[in-house]
Amino acid sequence: MTAYIGTPASRIDGRAKVTGEARYAADFNEQNLVYGAVVASTIPKGRIKHIDVSQALRVAGVLKVLTHQDRPQMAADDDAYKDDVAPEEGSPYRPLYDDKILFNGQPLALVLADDWETARFAATLVQVDYDAAPYVTDLQAQLSTAYVVPKPEKPRGDAAKAYAAAQVRHEAEYFIPTEYHNPMELFASTVHVDGAGKLTVYDKTQGVQNVQGYLSKIFAGSVQEFRVISPFVGGAFGAGLRPQYQVVLTVLGALALDRSVRLVLTRQQMYALGYRPATIERLALGANADGTLAAINHEAIAVTSQFEEFSRNDTGWSGLLYKSPNTKFVHKLVRLDVPTSSDMRAPGAATGVYALESAMDELAVALDIDPLELRLRCYSDRDQNENLPYTSKALHECYRQGADAFGWSQRNPKPRSMRDGADLVGWGMATGVWEALQMPVAARIVLTANGHAEVSCAASDIGTGTYTIVAQVAADKLGLPIENISVKLADSTLPQAPVEGGSWMAASASHAVASVADDIRDELLKLAKAVSGSPLAGAAGADVTLAGGRLVSRKDAGRAMSISDLMRHGGLDRMTKEKLNTFAQDHSHARNTHSAIYAEVKVDEQLGVIRVTRVVSAVAAGRILNPKTAGSQVMGSVVGGIGMALHEEAVYDHAFGRIMNANVAEYHMPVNADVHDIKVIFVDEPDDQVNPLGIKGVGEIGIVGVAAAIANAVYHATGKRVRDLPITLDKLKA
Numbered sequence: 001m002t003a004y005i006g007t008p009a010s011r012i013d014g015r016a017k018v019t020g021e022a023r024y025a026a027d028f029n030e031q032n033l034v035y036g037a038v039v040a041s042t043i044p045k046g047r048i049k050h051i052d053v054s055q056a057l058r059v060a061g062v063l064k065v066l067t068h069q070d071r072p073q074m075a076a077d078d079d080a081y082k083d084d085v086a087p088e089e090g091s092p093y094r095p096l097y098d099d100k101i102l103f104n105g106q107p108l109a110l111v112l113a114d115d116w117e118t119a120r121f122a123a124t125l126v127q128v129d130y131d132a133a134p135y136v137t138d139l140q141a142q143l144s145t146a147y148v149v150p151k152p153e154k155p156r157g158d159a160a161k162a163y164a165a166a167q168v169r170h171e172a173e174y175f176i177p178t179e180y181h182n183p184m185e186l187f188a189s190t191v192h193v194d195g196a197g198k199l200t201v202y203d204k205t206q207g208v209q210n211v212q213g214y215l216s217k218i219f220a221g222s223v224q225e226f227r228v229i230s231p232f233v234g235g236a237f238g239a240g241l242r243p244q245y246q247v248v249l250t251v252l253g254a255l256a257l258d259r260s261v262r263l264v265l266t267r268q269q270m271y272a273l274g275y276r277p278a279t280i281e282r283l284a285l286g287a288n289a290d291g292t293l294a295a296i297n298h299e300a301i302a303v304t305s306q307f308e309e310f311s312r313n314d315t316g317w318s319g320l321l322y323k324s325p326n327t328k329f330v331h332k333l334v335r336l337d338v339p340t341s342s343d344m345r346a347p348g349a350a351t352g353v354y355a356l357e358s359a360m361d362e363l364a365v366a367l368d369i370d371p372l373e374l375r376l377r378c379y380s381d382r383d384q385n386e387n388l389p390y391t392s393k394a395l396h397e398c399y400r401q402g403a404d405a406f407g408w409s410q411r412n413p414k415p416r417s418m419r420d421g422a423d424l425v426g427w428g429m430a431t432g433v434w435e436a437l438q439m440p441v442a443a444r445i446v447l448t449a450n451g452h453a454e455v456s457c458a459a460s461d462i463g464t465g466t467y468t469i470v471a472q473v474a475a476d477k478l479g480l481p482i483e484n485i486s487v488k489l490a491d492s493t494l495p496q497a498p499v500e501g502g503s504w505m506a507a508s509a510s511h512a513v514a515s516v517a518d519d520i521r522d523e524l525l526k527l528a529k530a531v532s533g534s535p536l537a538g539a540a541g542a543d544v545t546l547a548g549g550r551l552v553s554r555k556d557a558g559r560a561m562s563i564s565d566l567m568r569h570g571g572l573d574r575m576t577k578e579k580l581n582t583f584a585q586d587h588s589h590a591r592n593t594h595s596a597i598y599a600e601v602k603v604d605e606q607l608g609v610i611r612v613t614r615v616v617s618a619v620a621a622g623r624i625l626n627p628k629t630a631g632s633q634v635m636g637s638v639v640g641g642i643g644m645a646l647h648e649e650a651v652y653d654h655a656f657g658r659i660m661n662a663n664v665a666e667y668h669m670p671v672n673a674d675v676h677d678i679k680v681i682f683v684d685e686p687d688d689q690v691n692p693l694g695i696k697g698v699g700e701i702g703i704v705g706v707a708a709a710i711a712n713a714v715y716h717a718t719g720k721r722v723r724d725l726p727i728t729l730d731k732l733k734a
């Protein structure tokens with residue numbers, strides 16, 4: 001085994017992607033496709049008094065305009081709209097359901113036409129009369145309405161008292177604005193009407209079975225069968241975890257016309273989907289003179305909608321990461337008249353750890369200790385919240401290898417002390433932490449007598465490399481060249497998988513494939529034993545392995561039979577096995593990934609322009625299945641961190657309750673010119689407890705801590721601490 005696991009195998013879907021052969025949700029064509037265009041609300045709250053579609057209907061080529069008053073039947077109960085990852089509390093939004101307006105940009109009508117341009121033009125002719133209602137969209141203005149949501153982290157000691165008595169104190173408020181995922185691919189669905197009440201839905205999603213279950217409930221009265229397919233996803237970052245409204249609208253259109261329909265949202269319309277909630281983070285750290293922590297107080301206040309309660313763990317990371325006898329965590333929500341906030345790129349951790357790691361840097365300054373040294377003095381070998389050991393935690397190694405690669409020891413601690421010509425140079429560092437999650441996933445393997453295997457599973461590949469790692473694991477476990485493995489993913493008719501998120505799919509899918517490959521091996525062994533005079537007659541499953549297209553004794557490599565011979569003896573031309581893999585519930589250890597991030601910025605002293613010239617990210621995430629695809633994920637996440645630190649912010653005009661920069665020109669994101677040298681290091685982290693293959697998963701770990709490392713570097717360069725993201729040059733010059 002392990003010819004491929006751990007090697008930098010290139011993406012098996014790479015050729016399909018670069019040649020355009022890979023098809024995304026809006027690429028599935030059909031004769032006579034109908035195109036949809038959305039009419040969106042221009043007010044954040046109220047009711048539709050009247051909606052006049054007559055002008056739109058007069059446009060040649062317009063087939064129909066759907067509104068809440070004129071649309072196919074939909075379920076009436078809340079439960080039908082609760083997808084697998086919907087917040088527990090609340091009543092999910094129902095697209096085109098009734099006259100209520102819950103947020104700006106809410107779809108109010110769907111124009112269906114022979115072509116997209118016609119649909120889009122006609123959509124501008126739909127007239128809506130509103131009964132507008134008073135609304136709130138400003139977090140800062142609504143702080144008095146913040147309410148506490150219970151979280152599992154337990155307080156320790158008396159954090160208020162310990163803070164008051166601490167020798168060195170640091171207290172500050174940090175702010176992360178509303179951010180949008182902005183995947184390159186627009187949200188889109190193409191619904192094919194297959195006849196006999198069957199619909200095939202090509203959807204941009206991180207979970208085909210989630211969408212399948214959701215649509216099946218909403219349209220239980222009218223559709224017999226939904227099949228949801230999403231072979232390629234052009235980025236999602238959490239935006240595709242919940243089914244988005246365009247898929248419901250596309251199905252409504254298909255049902256209304258009994259024709260196949262495509263709907264692609266505009267970039268602007270995607271700002272009415274979920275987002276990373278604006279969050280206020282308040283940190284109060286109390287330290288002893290020796291640089292150990294006496295108290296951690298962490299309070300987060302985040303945005304949710306009026307109709308659902310979305311929140312993630314922002315504060316718990318503080319108590320998990322660092323040793324402190326006294327901790328207190330409070331998580332609050334403020335309800336605004338906006339869409340429900342959602343998961344985005346390490347939800348909770350990206351925001352909470354930004355604040356924690358900025359505060360730790362400020363504490364290091366107050367203590368006059370090197371920021372890395374402070375982390376080492378507060379280091380904990382146990383999960384401090386649950387008082388549990390880790391299955392593995394190679395964060396020490398991340399700190400050390402990252403520091404060595406970056407050259408941290410050369411840092412002059414004094415702010416504004418390092419220069420490169422006209423630029424101020426700053427070096428900052430931070431810690432990252434995420435969870436090593438694993439979920440039940442099923443896989444199917446069809447092995448043919450000629451030594452080819454097809455591996456299939458409903459899991460998505462959201463660009464992370466799932467196709468490739470599935471092929472690597474299957475190739476190793478089946479003892480076949482990777483070219484002999486074909487992988488089918490993201491079709492709801494395939495074996496069970498949850499949404500691809502939380503960085504859990506690599507561990508989860510790998511074990512599903514490994515487990516079903518063991519069943520294939522056992523079945524081949526049965527065939528071997530049935531052969532008279534078999535060289536493997538006395539062997540048990542664990543005594544044999546598949547290698548080089550043969551079933552081989554582990555003890556004596558001379559005892560072997562080829563797959564083709566075994567299949568021939570059994571009279572088979574193919575063998576199919578399918579299995580659901582679950583993980584034993586083991587709460588004896590904490591399971592986390594860690595990282596150390598070192599960032600260099602250069603700041604133009606006159607203009608305040610900031611460039612992130614170097615980032616070193618050293619990651620401990622158990623066994624790395626594929627350093628190439630995993631490295632790409634961490635690199636992409638670092639770019640996301642640069643965006644958080646310097647660029648990204650949805651700017652609200654509260655006078656209209658609307659986002660002013662709902663486009664990719666004015667919602668800034670890092671482009672190539674903003675991205676310089678990024679070095680990713682995977683430190684060795686053997687782990688035989690987290691799961692049999694020792695896999696923890698990457699992706700989200702790559703962004704956590706990056707914004708703090710950059711903010712800390714900006715402080716080191718300029719002597720100016722900016723706590724509200726993004727750090728734009730106006731804030732530096734102010």
Ligand code: MOS
Nearest residue numbers: 238344345501502
């Ligand atoms: Mo991720 S934010 O779980 O797609």
